[in-house]
Amino acid sequence: SFIHHMKGHKERPPYQCPQCDYSCSSLSYLLNHMYWHAGYKLYQCRFCTFFSLYFASMVRHSHVHTGDKPYCCELCQVAFTSTSGLERHRRTHAETETPFVCKECNETFKTSNHLQKHSLLHVKNGEDQPLLYQCSECSYATAILSNLELHIRTHTGEKPYGCPVCQKKFRTSSHLKRHRLTHLNVGHFKCEECGYCTTHSGNLKLHLRIHTGEKPFQCGQCSLAFRTSSHLKRHWLTH
Numbered sequence: 001s002f003i004h005h006m007k008g009h010k011e012r013p014p015y016q017c018p019q020c021d022y023s024c025s026s027l028s029y030l031l032n033h034m035y036w037h038a039g040y041k042l043y044q045c046r047f048c049t050f051f052s053l054y055f056a057s058m059v060r061h062s063h064v065h066t067g068d069k070p071y072c073c074e075l076c077q078v079a080f081t082s083t084s085g086l087e088r089h090r091r092t093h094a095e096t097e098t099p100f101v102c103k104e105c106n107e108t109f110k111t112s113n114h115l116q117k118h119s120l121l122h123v124k125n126g127e128d129q130p131l132l133y134q135c136s137e138c139s140y141a142t143a144i145l146s147n148l149e150l151h152i153r154t155h156t157g158e159k160p161y162g163c164p165v166c167q168k169k170f171r172t173s174s175h176l177k178r179h180r181l182t183h184l185n186v187g188h189f190k191c192e193e194c195g196y197c198t199t200h201s202g203n204l205k206l207h208l209r210i211h212t213g214e215k216p217f218q219c220g221q222c223s224l225a226f227r228t229s230s231h232l233k234r235h236w237l238t239h
Helices: 003-006 025-036 055-066 083-089 112-121 145-156 173-183 201-212 229-236
Strands: 127-130
Touching: 025 173, 083 145
Parallel strands: none
Antiparallel strands: none
């Protein structure tokens, strides 16, 4: 039919399995799928094709199909499928509970995310520059508090994300996801210098600049150069 024909022109999801026709919009889903090819034990949803290395993740997912909401608010009896949903709901009952305070104007907020967004409204020293969170160990600065928290791990050595296969630990969940590809015997883009793996050639191209020292993105105000455009944009905030 015409409708079936037009569907063939739609862009496929960005993550494609190199061994079959499976594709998805999430790297996490692709990783779980590739573990199935590699023969690892997976927990599969009995209602759809979703599966996970972790039983708890599969159970949480199954609530989408069953409608189960095992987490109940003790104040109003509204139920939720996850503990995170319940925690967000509980804040609606705490009208006076606003523990996050803006250092510039003393306005209070219920969540750190709301405070971060509000902080960007302020200017620094009368200039058109957003409020920055500064690392106490080096010159790194960012407008997003969560970015600073990740950066601080480079100084503390904290690596909270562990690989379930080899127990190797990483600073960020994205680094762990990239590492998990090394356990899969599939065709992907691999760095010959250090073993870094990725499913996208563009990611490998960016990574290789670590070894070559190439920094094609230059600041027009101070001539400092950077490997990526995102690093350059972050640097602009310091001017």
